[in-house]
Amino acid sequence: MLPIVFNPASIAVGLAGAGEGWARRQSLLESAGIEPRTIAPDAAETALKPLTILFVAGLDLATSTGLAERARKAGVPVNVEDVPDLCDFHVPATVRRGDLLLTVSTGGRAPGLSRILREWLESRFGEAWEARLDDLSTARATWRDNGLTPPQVSQNTRDLVARKGWLS
Numbered sequence: 001m002l003p004i005v006f007n008p009a010s011i012a013v014g015l016a017g018a019g020e021g022w023a024r025r026q027s028l029l030e031s032a033g034i035e036p037r038t039i040a041p042d043a044a045e046t047a048l049k050p051l052t053i054l055f056v057a058g059l060d061l062a063t064s065t066g067l068a069e070r071a072r073k074a075g076v077p078v079n080v081e082d083v084p085d086l087c088d089f090h091v092p093a094t095v096r097r098g099d100l101l102l103t104v105s106t107g108g109r110a111p112g113l114s115r116i117l118r119e120w121l122e123s124r125f126g127e128a129w130e131a132r133l134d135d136l137s138t139a140r141a142t143w144r145d146n147g148l149t150p151p152q153v154s155q156n157t158r159d160l161v162a163r164k165g166w167l168s
Contacts (some may be wrong), residue, residue: 001107003092008032011052014039014076016067021058021081029055031096041067048074053089057081084108093118098130132166 015025015036029036039047039054041063048054054071056064056078068086071078077088084090092103093114102125104117139160143153161167 001090001105003103003105005101006052008034012037012050014048014051014054014071015057016041016043016054017057017059017081019058025055025057025081028091039067043067043070045070045074048076051076054078055081056086095121095125097125097127098133100125100129100133132164136160 011034013029013034013036015022015029016039017025018041026036036055037051039051041059048071051071051074054067054076056067058081059067061083064080064083064086068078068080072088078086079089079091080086087108090105090108092105093111094104095102095118102121104114104121106114136157140153140157143156148156
């Protein structure tokens, strides 16, 4: 597994599907600041080439398989919801607090465990963390403007979090 975070402004995300599965993926992408391109289930390889990644949800297995194959031929990694064998990547369970993003993944092996851990994180990292991130970001910018080195900024970050008791 390789955890990465894309800048939504620099990628083209496609979404193909129907029903509740499609709606869940649409909501996930929108919460990440992504307006996905709607992709027809029978889209040709040429229509898929401009995409960075493709999500497929709520389609029957044969349609999903064909679309995934065409996406791969176009060089586009694909995620087919609930069909691990058709996925080039998995979507972790997430907790969002503004720009703070906490994720949990089992590589698709135990989604229930990911859900349990996400719920645990949600209970410990409440809405206050959005403001905490804002405060820390402001402090970091000040430290950097004052010429502190990356190791000094890192230590100041640790000291601030400890002093505020955010993790106790």
